[in-house]
Amino acid sequence: MAQQGILRFRHLLTPDGMVHDRQVIVGADGRIKRVEPADGGPWDGWLSLPGMPNAHSHVFQRALAGYGEARVSGEDSFWSWREAMYRVAARITPEQLHDIALHGFIDMLRAGFTSVAEFHYLHHLPDGSRSTAMAEAVIEAAKAAGIRLRLLPVAYFHSGFGMQPPLEGQKRFVHRDIDEFLRLLEQLADACPGIAPHSLRAVPAQWLNDLVRGAGEILGDAFPVHIHIAEQQREVEDCLAAHGRTPMRLLADAVDLDARWQLVHATHASNEEIDTIAAHGAGVVICPITEAYLGDGLFNAVRFRERGGSLAIGSDSNCRIDAFEELRLLEYGQRLREQRRARLGTGKGLGAPLWLHSVAAGANALVMPCHGIAPGEYADFVVINETADALAGHAADSALDALVINGSRNDVSAVYVAGRRVIDNGQHSLQGRARDSFHEVVRALITA
Amino acid sequence: MAQQGILRFRHLLTPDGMVHDRQVIVGADGRIKRVEPADGGPWDGWLSLPGMPNAHSHVFQRALAGYGEARVSGEDSFWSWREAMYRVAARITPEQLHDIALHGFIDMLRAGFTSVAEFHYLHHLPDGSRSTAMAEAVIEAAKAAGIRLRLLPVAYFHSGFGMQPPLEGQKRFVHRDIDEFLRLLEQLADACPGIAPHSLRAVPAQWLNDLVRGAGEILGDAFPVHIHIAEQQREVEDCLAAHGRTPMRLLADAVDLDARWQLVHATHASNEEIDTIAAHGAGVVICPITEAYLGDGLFNAVRFRERGGSLAIGSDSNCRIDAFEELRLLEYGQRLREQRRARLGTGKGLGAPLWLHSVAAGANALVMPCHGIAPGEYADFVVINETADALAGHAADSALDALVINGSRNDVSAVYVAGRRVIDNGQHSLQGRARDSFHEVVRALITA
Numbered sequence: 001m002a003q004q005g006i007l008r009f010r011h012l013l014t015p016d017g018m019v020h021d022r023q024v025i026v027g028a029d030g031r032i033k034r035v036e037p038a039d040g041g042p043w044d045g046w047l048s049l050p051g052m053p054n055a056h057s058h059v060f061q062r063a064l065a066g067y068g069e070a071r072v073s074g075e076d077s078f079w080s081w082r083e084a085m086y087r088v089a090a091r092i093t094p095e096q097l098h099d100i101a102l103h104g105f106i107d108m109l110r111a112g113f114t115s116v117a118e119f120h121y122l123h124h125l126p127d128g129s130r131s132t133a134m135a136e137a138v139i140e141a142a143k144a145a146g147i148r149l150r151l152l153p154v155a156y157f158h159s160g161f162g163m164q165p166p167l168e169g170q171k172r173f174v175h176r177d178i179d180e181f182l183r184l185l186e187q188l189a190d191a192c193p194g195i196a197p198h199s200l201r202a203v204p205a206q207w208l209n210d211l212v213r214g215a216g217e218i219l220g221d222a223f224p225v226h227i228h229i230a231e232q233q234r235e236v237e238d239c240l241a242a243h244g245r246t247p248m249r250l251l252a253d254a255v256d257l258d259a260r261w262q263l264v265h266a267t268h269a270s271n272e273e274i275d276t277i278a279a280h281g282a283g284v285v286i287c288p289i290t291e292a293y294l295g296d297g298l299f300n301a302v303r304f305r306e307r308g309g310s311l312a313i314g315s316d317s318n319c320r321i322d323a324f325e326e327l328r329l330l331e332y333g334q335r336l337r338e339q340r341r342a343r344l345g346t347g348k349g350l351g352a353p354l355w356l357h358s359v360a361a362g363a364n365a366l367v368m369p370c371h372g373i374a375p376g377e378y379a380d381f382v383v384i385n386e387t388a389d390a391l392a393g394h395a396a397d398s399a400l401d402a403l404v405i406n407g408s409r410n411d412v413s414a415v416y417v418a419g420r421r422v423i424d425n426g427q428h429s430l431q432g433r434a435r436d437s438f439h440e441v442v443r444a445l446i447t448a
Numbered sequence: 449m450a451q452q453g454i455l456r457f458r459h460l461l462t463p464d465g466m467v468h469d470r471q472v473i474v475g476a477d478g479r480i481k482r483v484e485p486a487d488g489g490p491w492d493g494w495l496s497l498p499g500m501p502n503a504h505s506h507v508f509q510r511a512l513a514g515y516g517e518a519r520v521s522g523e524d525s526f527w528s529w530r531e532a533m534y535r536v537a538a539r540i541t542p543e544q545l546h547d548i549a550l551h552g553f554i555d556m557l558r559a560g561f562t563s564v565a566e567f568h569y570l571h572h573l574p575d576g577s578r579s580t581a582m583a584e585a586v587i588e589a590a591k592a593a594g595i596r597l598r599l600l601p602v603a604y605f606h607s608g609f610g611m612q613p614p615l616e617g618q619k620r621f622v623h624r625d626i627d628e629f630l631r632l633l634e635q636l637a638d639a640c641p642g643i644a645p646h647s648l649r650a651v652p653a654q655w656l657n658d659l660v661r662g663a664g665e666i667l668g669d670a671f672p673v674h675i676h677i678a679e680q681q682r683e684v685e686d687c688l689a690a691h692g693r694t695p696m697r698l699l700a701d702a703v704d705l706d707a708r709w710q711l712v713h714a715t716h717a718s719n720e721e722i723d724t725i726a727a728h729g730a731g732v733v734i735c736p737i738t739e740a741y742l743g744d745g746l747f748n749a750v751r752f753r754e755r756g757g758s759l760a761i762g763s764d765s766n767c768r769i770d771a772f773e774e775l776r777l778l779e780y781g782q783r784l785r786e787q788r789r790a791r792l793g794t795g796k797g798l799g800a801p802l803w804l805h806s807v808a809a810g811a812n813a814l815v816m817p818c819h820g821i822a823p824g825e826y827a828d829f830v831v832i833n834e835t836a837d838a839l840a841g842h843a844a845d846s847a848l849d850a851l852v853i854n855g856s857r858n859d860v861s862a863v864y865v866a867g868r869r870v871i872d873n874g875q876h877s878l879q880g881r882a883r884d885s886f887h888e889v890v891r892a893l894i895t896a
Contacts, residue, residue: 066842066850069790069798076790103840233787293853295783320854325773332777333784335743339681342517342524350517392551392883393890394514402514405741406768410858435840442841 005419007381008038009048011396015356015372017348018396024048026379030418034375044383045414047399049355050372051114051380052323053362055285056226056264056314058119059138060097062104063088063442065319078232078294086169088445089122094133096441097122101141103438104318106428109147111409112323113315114380114417116147117285117366119196119226119264121154121173123184128171132187139191144430146422148378150366152196152226153188155181155211160201161242173198178207182214194224194367200239200247203227205254212255224260224367226285227251230273231265231296248273257282262365264314267297274300278307283365288329290316298333302343305357312361322409323382327354331404351400379419384411453867455829456486457496459844463804463820465796466844472496474827478866482823492831493862495847497803498820499562499828500771501810503733504674504712504762506567507586508545510552511536511890513767526680526742534617536893537570542581544889545570549589551886552766554876557595559857560771561763562828562865564595565733565814567644567674567712569602569621571632576619580635587639592878594870596826598814600644600674601636603629603659608649609690621646626655630662642672642815648687648695651675653702660703672708672815674733675699678721679713679744696721705730710813712762715745722748726755731813736777738764746781750791753805760809770857771830775802779852799848827867832859 334343390407415423782791838855863871
């Protein structure tokens with residue numbers, strides 16, 4: 001649904017920095033043909049940023065935002081939250097998933113995300129029977145919303161290190177073996193999939209090479225491999241107990257880490273492990289809002305970036321979806337870790353380098369041409385008006401710093417995906433209906 | 449400018465919890481006469497929360513939001529930021545301060561804050577000459593915006609422990625002695641002042657009792673005493689070096705800590721010190737967004753609340769003004785400290801207990817009757833529409849959890865201060881003009 005045409009912006013954040021009074025020529029394939037001085041036609045917006053890839057999402061968890069916050073005991077943790085999440089996961093139908101995903105994807109677009117890697121483990125029907133209906137619900141919702149989807153079917157076999165049998169709450173996620181998982185992948189081959197071995201708890205390290213090789217026979221070469229790793233201290237401890245090595249070490253020993261590998265969270269990676277990831281060119285996907293929401297901890301992002309690491313962002317649990325707040329919390333988490341200021345910026349400021357890096361890293365993580373506003377990349381734009389609340393007192397040269405420190409999703413005026421305007425005046429054309437359906441599904445799933 | 453009348457809400461968050469279909473009778477003094485079942489007249493809003501007191505603000509620092517974010521060296525810190533702040537403070541005129549404050553106070557109202565404790569240290573004119581013009585600029589701006597002001601003239605004498613002489617950058621803040629400070633306080637006695645000894649760096653501990661006694665002779669009994677304390681590790685270390693005690697210990701030994709004392713930040717208070725503060729009934733004012741922005745660190749709020757401590761919130765540097773995001777970051781900071789979930793809520797959830805406590809603690813900190821929606825308190829309301837983005841999937845019973853996890857200033861529909869509507873449809877009547885003036889002042893002060 002791309003649209004050929006010309007889009008004119010007063011200010012444009014390109015990989016080389018801010019340029020002014022430009023027009024972008026968009027081809028019929030939705031990609032940028034060239035960026036050139038504007039021809040005097042009407043402006044399509046004041047400031048255009050490259051659309052942000054959302055490199056890690058479980059969209060169905062959007063239904064849980066604002067639920068499960070009562071303090072049950074002093075020991076509330078990731079693991080008690082996971083039980084609540086499993087209760088929802090056990091019941092959700094394909095139709096309900098579609099409605100949650102449509103609302104969630106619209107929420108992402110309004111928040112500055114123009115593509116999404118959906119880490120999809122809700123495979124089977126509620127009774128456990130095999131079907132592609134759940135994945136198709138996600139695919140259809142992304143199409144209807146107009147967000148670009150990288151579907152990551154999750155490989156999930158066990159409930160813990162040492163090949164522990166799956167829990168009842170995991171029965172919709174699990175496949176018997178690699179072959180059964182690959183049959184699903186084959187059925188979804190037209191839907192732009194990659195693969196996501198869930199974690200080393202769920203997939204034995206020694207199965208990973210067979211899994212990736214099998215996926216390669218179906219998908220060719222250009223697909224990403226995402227894995228949850230070292231999100232929780234307990235995961236690190238359990239892995240040490242079972243294998244005498246940390247999960248990061250176990251992974252690095254088992255596979256040939258390279259740029260296709262995306263390590264989601266990596267919260268408790270040691271300094272040495274961070275250096276190893278960066279040296280191999282594997283990426284890290286950090287999800288600052290969710291990692292705070294779940295009390296995971298703070299990844300040493302400063303070190304990873306200083307080693308040249310590629311650091312993408314993801315909205316993960318979708319408890320709050322906001323590309324600006326994700327970057328703010330990413331930067332502030334580092335400030336709190338080190339009790340210093342100005343951690344992830346450069347001499348050129350904080351916001352522009354951080355936004356540009358996160359976009360390019362996100363495109364790497366999705367293996368998609370949406371690295372920024374340059375020829376050959378998708379025409380994905382997030383447009384900010386001069387009148388945005390965060391920009392009081394600012395001109396274009398400091399706008400990105402103002403947006404990361406003081407901005408939010410509500411400063412987004414328009415959003416384009418592959419040259420097509422999907423958000424106008426902050427709104428999506430399906431927003432009202434999608435909200436009503438979402439509301440009904442949440443009431444049925446959670447509060448009924 | 450109070451307004452007698454009846455305000456009707458579908459849902460009302462009272463100190464006893466959520467009630468439904470109520471009307472609030474507001475007296476000519478702007479206070480609540482009673483809350484009773486609604487009489488069938490038109491609704492004034494869907495959900496009404498008590499207005500949040502902003503217990504710590506330096507409003508002029510709003511001009512710095514989004515500036516000074518370049519990474520100059522690996523050592524960027526609170527202290528390098530303070531130099532940038534001093535450069536602005538040295539130049540600002542009363543007219544410029546008025547324009548920044550008007551914009552800032554409007555920003556606070558739109559963000560859910562209905563009263564503000566302004567920790568005001570910009571006393572003298574740029575050339576150092578004595579005047580009340582700077583304080584009057586703040587007072588006038590608060591009146592024009594319609595926010596309730598508690599002005600806290602700051603007592604500031606020295607630049608460091610051991611009575612070090614003030615720095616050039618502090619010349620507009622400092623008085624020669626207590627008497628000179630008290631003469632200013634006398635001149636401002638009609639403007640609802642309290643006092644704020646800046647910190648133990650700026651006011652010797654052995655001067656505090658004279659200062660408070662002198663202020664009492666001017667202000668009577670009902671005024672608050674606010675002090676910055678233990679915000680930075682270096683402050684703790686310098687105090688240990690100079691006095692052999694931490695700042696918290698030095699303070700607790702020097703004065704009779706009681707409920708009038710509000711300890712701002714207290715970031716690096718030890719567990720024992722936290723217990724001491726709580727046992728004395730002194731309050732703590734935490735500023736989560738600014739404390740992250742400046743890389744201060746994380747106060748042990750869980751312990752302080754478990755000991756019965758009164759914990760108010762403040763927007764401090766005003767780099768981002770949002771009562772919802774402050775509470776989210778307060779809770780998330782605790783989750784990250786402890787690697788647990790659900791820290792500051794109760795069995796009744798997170799948002800409602802946290803909002804209610806912060807309102808009551810804020811009223812304590814301001815020494816003002818704005819403790820919540822109950823007879824005798826000011827009729828300060830923050831109204832949220834059913835259609836707010838954060839409330840998709842939620843009814844009134846879980847609305848506060850949804851707002852703290854997934855809400856923002858942009859979910860505020862209307863705001864009332866003392867019964868008068870100052871924000872309507874998210875907007876303030878002076879907003880456009882105030883923004884334009886603010887923009888000009890910032891350009892002149894910072895980027896010119």
